[in-house]
Amino acid sequence: MNQKKIGLLVMAYGTPYKKEDIVPYYTAIRHGHRPSDEQIADLARRYEAIGGTSPLAELTQAQANALEKRLNEQQSVYTFKAYLGLKYIHPLIEDAVQQMHDDGIDHAVSIALAPHYSRFSVQAYTDRAQKKAEEIGEFTMTSIKSWYDQPHFIDFWVRSVKDQLAKIPEEERDQTGVLFTAHSLPKKILKNGDPYPDQIRETAEKIADQANLLHYTQAWQSAGKTGDPWLGPDVLNQIRTLFQQEEHFKHFIFCPIGFVAEHLEVLFDNDRECRTLVESLGGIYHRPQMPDTHPLFIDALASTVLNTFE
Structure with a gap:
């Protein structure tokens, strides 16, 4: 029996990949308004203080990969394929949803790498994913609102x-x-x-x-x-x-x-x-280590995703 392929849209804020990304990234956050030279210098100083760039981009991709692996280990009804969708830098949320469709997927689950729901934050991710899914048509997106008490x-x-x-x-x-x-x-x-x-x-x-x-x-x-x-x-x-x-x-x-x-x-x-x-x-x-790809944290995400199929 063929397993149904399910898209896994892992949504996150995103981060500059390199120093040259700082200005366009923060311009996107500010809805097209470029930060002042003073603000840019302050941001560059902060990134330099932690080594030049943030480890977030690499960690976010690793979290998505680990979640895909764990979901496919824990059940045999579906085959999950993870796609990263970011809010302010490539790959954007809309691009990820389009890629799922291009890959022949017609149902996906979206989860934000933010445990707590706000209309200001998580809902903004979800709205973009749902809007793109509706534009494509014949594509359903189940969106997870929060998992703060998992x-x-x-x-x-x-x-x-x-x-x-x-x-x-x-x-x-x-x-x-x-x-x-x-x-x-x-x-x-x-x-x-x-x-x-x-x-x-x-x-x-x-x-x-x-x-x-x-x-x-x-x-x-x-x-x-x-x-x-x-x-x-x-x-x-x-x-x-x-x-x-x-x-x-x-x-x-x-x-x-x-x-x-x-x-x-x-x-x-x-x-x-x-x-x-x-x-x-x-x-x-x-200060303890952050969740990153700790097995307990990946289990929390996997359980949250699988709960949408019950």
Whole structure:
């Protein structure tokens, strides 16, 4: 019996592949408005600080490949073929959907490499994929909205936090705070009841509960530099607040639960800016590895995809 071929549209934000991509990439993010020379210099400086380019492009492709492999190992009814579709750089979401059609596929599942749903983020990916599928015709796209509470995903972070705690002297663990962070979004999302902040909070609470954390908090990071107010508290302000409290935290474990791979926002915003502030205040910075292609994380994605066929 021939297995039905299913397209697997793995959607992500994308990242510059090389230094020359920085200006067109950020121009696309800004809807065609080129960043100022000062902004470009700042962006280039950030990328240089993490080695010149972000590892995100390579990691995103590796995640898509690992997910395709795992799905084909776990069942024998379908043959999954992964296609990467990016928001702001090639291969674009629309190009990936077109390629699926050209390859003779008429049904696909789309999943964003972002656990938490927002109309501002994940829905924007989904709308583009669905629109292209409708333009093609005779092509159906099942879109996954979120997977922030998937047990394997939670378990990944529970184990990661526990691994970090195990490295801290036992007598200092009650002086340890865990900061769960996610990318901030404009506050205007709250007007329409966007579930994003609640989903972030629920993920943090599930991890904290299962890891039996004594002290944890949640903060926002990497807010855009726009005139609009963004969700807070900002992680840097939250670090200062924690240092002013009576507990006198010594260790700070950073868990960027809104992200799924090592990239600029983690390697620079966390590992440089947060670390610098923590250490300047006399604390010790800790940060687990990101999910990347960890088997638990790939299992989380695979289970989420297979659930759409039940």
